[in-house]
Amino acid sequence: MVFQGKTVFVAVCVIVLLFLGIPIHIEKESDKPAEHLFTEYVSKFNKNYKSNITEFMSRYETFKETLAHIRELNQNQPPGGAVYGLTKFSDMSPGEFQERHLQPRMHHHIRLRLQRRHNDSLHHNHHQHQHHHNHVQRRAVGDDLPLVVDWRKKKVVTPVRNQKTCGACWAFSTVETVETMSALKTGVLQSLSVQEVVDCAKNGNLGCDGGDSCNLVEWLVTNNVPVEPEKEYPLAWQTQTCRIKASDTGVRVAPNFTCNYMVGEEDALARLLARHGPVAVAVNAANWQNYLGGIVQFHCDGALQLINHAVQLVGFDRTGPVPFYIARNSWGTDFGDKGYIYLSMGANTCGVGTEVVSLDVL
Structure with missing residues (x-):
């Protein structure tokens, strides 16, 4: 050569x-x-x-x-x-990486939702607005929270997946959270179908061409759609024709899901992780392209217009000088630390507080 x-x-x-x-x-x-x-x-x-x-x-x-x-x-x-x-x-160039593995347009979904909420607040009194949109108790992270929360140790987190070039991180992170919350409720951990929601979820979602976790849980609840077991509707890494079946074998999301903007309120995010369970979050992953390990503290701007990816937070660790979230990615186990990446807490690193989705299952 x-x-x-x-x-x-x-x-x-x-x-x-x-x-x-x-x-x-x-x-x-x-x-x-x-x-x-x-x-x-x-x-x-x-x-x-x-x-x-x-x-x-x-x-x-x-x-x-x-x-x-x-x-x-x-x-x-x-x-x-x-x-x-x-x-x-x-x-890959940064541009190619964004187009193949991220969603450069994801922030539009979030911006529209935040604008709708702002408009709604103009027509409701403060009490009503707080009751409708903020289900998370806001208190400082104190000694009543554990120093370490890692839901993987409870055997309620499924193995890391690989989305390949299907731009459905919004579906992966949300279905992963449904899996965990179902395992916490039933004691049985099972893999659920990401492909089903890639193929079928509307409400602004576009399959492998992008979507949004909040839009997905809204669609699942509004239409009472159960997420089928993965073995019944396996992953194909492309958008296919929807094949939803009339079935009781799936898991339904409860109507009390939350979709919150928690920038500046990471104390509440930590409490949610510790007291309730894993969450799906939107992030800026542009500089994750060459990440090998360690705690991301810098070079990861959290500005709304840079949000381009979604991951699942499965816990945090506050024992060291730099507290960090444990984020499960969907780029395979050969990315980062066996598929995981660590994000520093308290500074909206990578925009981790921009959109936080928590849920329960029926």
Whole structure:
């Protein structure tokens, strides 16, 4: 293989962190030339363009830009902070990554809902507005909350899924929360059908082309639709014709679901996680592209217009100097820490408080 242009030597300086009990296993790269790193990368991740010289060279140029970006992200990270390095997404430009794995237009759904709520509040007195929209008790996070909440330890969290290039994070995170709340109620953990809601959910949802967790739970409740077991309606990673059956085998969402804007109110979010259960949240995941592990504290703007993804929060850890949420992603177990990512608490990191969905099941 002949490489064009100047050889770029890079040091992807990552460390193995055993900080705060987070297991992070990261390969440290030596000062290898970029072309050597790239050939190793293509082999390691079994990229299908290794025999296409045109795409190979194009990906190599993008890869070099990624290396520079990784180096910037890793500068001045505190102990236990996020570590960035080469992932299966590292040969994509940021724009391609957003289009293939995120939802750049997700924030429109949230903005419309917040505007509707604002308009509603103009026609209701303060008491009515609070009663209708805020079901979460607002109190400071005190010693009455555990230092660690991890619902995985209760055996009520299903295995990490991989949404691939189906832009249905809104469906994955919500169905995962239905699974957990059903397990907490019945004692039986079962995988439910993400594909069913991808194919069938309306109310502004567009299958693999995007959607919104709040719109989904509203649709499920309004139409009294049970989420079927996954084995009855398996994942296909594309939008198909809806095949809802008249069945009692599924799980129905209760009408008392909440969909809250909790920016600046993460004490209430922590209480919700501890006292009620996991939640689905909307986030900005643009800089997760090269995340390997550690606690994300920086380089993750929480502005509403940047919200582009949805994940499930399954707990938090407040034992260390940087308290963090435990977020379950849907990019497979080969992303992050076995499919999970850690987000610092209290500063709306990655926009984690922008849209918080909690629910019960019937």
